[in-house]
Amino acid sequence: MLKYTTTILLLAGPAAIHAQPSDPARAQFADQLDVRLVHVDVRVERRGKPVTDLGIEDFLLLEDGKPVEIAVFSPPDLAGPKGDAERPAEALPVVLPEPGAQASTGNGGTVAVFIDDVSLGPGQRNRALRTVQALSDPSNPNGAGLVVFRHFRRGRLTLQLGQGTLADEANFQEMSRASAVREQQGIFFAMREIENVLAHSNCIDSRAQLLGVADDYSATALASSEMRAQLLGDAIEYLSALPGRKVLIVVAGRIELQPGAAILEHLQDLCPDLSSELSNRILSAQNMANRLHRVAGLANSHRVTLVTVDARGIGAPSQANAALDSARFGGTQLNQMITNANLQSGLTQLASETGGTTIFNANNVVRPVLRSLEEAEAVYTLAFYPQHERTGERRVLEVRLVGDAKRRTKLHYRRSYMDRTMQQEWADGLRTAARAPDLRPDASLPNPLAAQLLVTEDPDGIVVSLGLGTDAVTTLLSLSPQSERRLRLWLYVVDPEGRETAAREGFLAGPSAPGPWQASVRLDLPVGEWTVAAGLRDEVTGEISLLRQTAPPAL
Structure with a gap:
């Protein structure tokens, strides 16, 4: 800077x-x-289907555990956004414009896609291509205003607008395979290095060298996850300029919640003599939960819902990776399951805290993405006037249904927001x-x-x-x-x-x-x-x- x-x-x-x-x-x-309004978009499901017939009297809204008055209420508008979709709960005072103020809080919004090109192999990039093609199709109501963020150059975000160039297949093949291999196969390269060390020595004698390999991988994985969190934050800040609700579809190959934990688990399997030290390292390993928590808080502050897509598709764990000569060094099935869960946990946290959905273990992601957008339209918008000064602190939100409306229902909404100054x-x-x-x-x-x-x-x-x-x-x-x-x-x-x-x-x-x-x-x-x-x-x-x-x- x-x-x-x-x-x-x-x-x-x-x-x-x-x-x-x-x-x-x-x-x-x-x-x-x-004077400002805080909006809370709520999706209500019963047995997997949206509930769209509730009224303002069926909702209870709380901020930091205290009930607040719902000043503005908007039911789902499945026929499409309307300028006067909202109806005030009662006569409201005139609201003066403020930075980022939205002209309308109707249920219509903006759809954006974040594509982590650097971490995607050719097949995975094709999934991203098909997703953007479907979203930018002229028959899609969200196509005209589609916003696409691309991660072509490591650490740099590229913004693309307009239907003409978004679905260009050649454009999606520009990235080299080497970058994706480095991102996705880094753990297997570390496993190979561990195999080479143990081929000439035992765990005790090579302790320092083995831990050095694990530390190097952990530092690389942490830097990669931090970079993606920063880029996601940049994309969310860009979207803050647009009025109304925003849905950001995140197509990525990995956002590790605990970078480096998988290689330590693998090393613990191979070297029981180092189990105690490795267990302590696993417990004290860097965790991305707080960093992703801040990203989700930023998204919530700007009414951005995150739909996260694991672009790796269907991946069944095997006893050993084919790139390794020995099944022993390929990692146990449990270790591979831990690795996979670690890669997906970051995406899960982002979607959960912003009221979005996750799309995992799917080779054809177009249908679930379109379905998630349909679900995003079936939302109720609740808004209230905070009675406190802006402090920049995190505020916890809670939405409850009252009476018979709450029976067998599941609510999706943002769990907090940053009370930005x-x-x-x-x-x-x-x-x-x-x-x-x-x-x-x-x-x-x-x-x-x-x-x-x-x-x-x-x-x-x-x-x-x-x-x-x-x-x-x-x-x-x-x-x-x-x-x-x-x-x-x-x-x-x-x-x-x-x-x-x-x-x-x-x-x-x-x-x-x-x-x-x-x-x-x-x-x-x-x-x-x-x-x-x-x-x-x-x-x-x-x-x-x-x-x-x-x-x-x-x-």
Whole structure:
């Protein structure tokens, strides 16, 4: 991540960045305008079939164990999304827009696919291809707005939009087989190395070497799982720019919940003399549960349901892997079952915590994927107004059915959400605006302040200029005249190579008299094709504008 310094240029009246607004009363007034809804999408099943005839009186919604009032209720709309699908539980106050605010909370939503190309072999990539072909088919109602995230280059996410190029078979065969072999056969390479060590020595004498092999594999597996968790988080943040519910179909070959545990289990089978030490290592091995828990929490914060697909298909465990010469070193059937469960547990956790489904042990994944999307349409949307301030903490959600409605039913819904602060919300919004402009085109960016953004370069770096026209200033002053009006500023910068700055926040002295207003911020960054996203909020009225511009390429 790049570091930069900022310099405020005084172009039209005083302008300065402060750590806090100096007038607490004014800041409190602005915070009172921060009204938000938290949505909980609930799928109800009875004997494997959706239940779609329940009313608001059949549901009880709890946050952190305490009942909350259901302010908005929307039943399943199986005929298709409608703009007025929601009906309020009672007369509701007007909700002012906020970052990421959704124009509609109807049951219609967006479908996206995350394809972990790096970990998929040719046959597994074909499963991904068939899935995308089915979803992007013109006859599919979700095809026109389909969003696809591809992991072509290790650690880098590629966004694809539009039906024309998504289902290109040649495009899906670009990845080399070597990358998938390294990902999926890494444990067997480690087993082969263990076999070579034990062929010339015993377990006690080669203890350090054997543990070194296990540690190397564990470190590689942990880095791989961490990378996938990060990429999934990036995809979820991109989707946060889209309104309503989102379903993200994750097609992957592996997300290990306990990286390295399988090789330790295998080594324990081969070396009973080291059983005690290996058992302790297994218990203390790195666990991805908390990391995936944060990914699921991020998804829940943005109404993203994860449907996870194990692209390896049907895989029956065998007594030994065919690549190994000895059945002894191929791993017991129990060890292979543990390995397989470990690879799938991460996918299971992500789906379970976001109210989604898992698709395992299937060579033809198209039908179950389409079925999962049909199930996702049969949801009730419950929404409530939190009565606490934003803290950035995790909040636990619980949905119950009351009376006869709860008999023989099973509920699927997100189990928690991150009570994200306004700073966190705007940091996500700026990153999405700058890094994924196709998902959030200029016309969709809110600009109630009629603000203008200009990005230029000078010998000392990039100059970000923000301005308000005479009409906009007049309007602001007429709404609530203040002698020292403040504007809250957020800035985020990224280049085509993915180099980025942190999302920075500060305060500017806004217009205090009629006429045009302008202030500039100089960023001490190297010359490059930077995309700048800026958020500007009037702290008196709570109005927010989101702006974006790309700096001209260097000559």
